[in-house]
Amino acid sequence: MDNAIAHRIEFVYHLHKLFGQALLLDENLQALLLRLDQQIEAAHKEMLAIGVVKECADCAANGDETCCGKTNRIQM
Numbered sequence: 001m002d003n004a005i006a007h008r009i010e011f012v013y014h015l016h017k018l019f020g021q022a023l024l025l026d027e028n029l030q031a032l033l034l035r036l037d038q039q040i041e042a043a044h045k046e047m048l049a050i051g052v053v054k055e056c057a058d059c060a061a062n063g064d065e066t067c068c069g070k071t072n073r074i075q076m
Helices: 003-025 027-050 052-061
Strands: none
Touching: 003 027, 027 052
16 A cells, blocks of 8 residues: 555544544534435436446456546546
């Protein structure tokens, strides 16, 4: 794993240890997290509807590089 990424993950664990419980009790944060969850679900449904999920599964199954790294893989 990249050293910078490992450092960030370690830092996030540290923040969670210090502030995690207080943040989870914050009503504004709870509302924002619920909204984020709903938006992620809506994005996933849209990705299913337009075939992005199938395209990514095909890419993974056939051993190609990630589709996200290819500019010409999906034409919109």
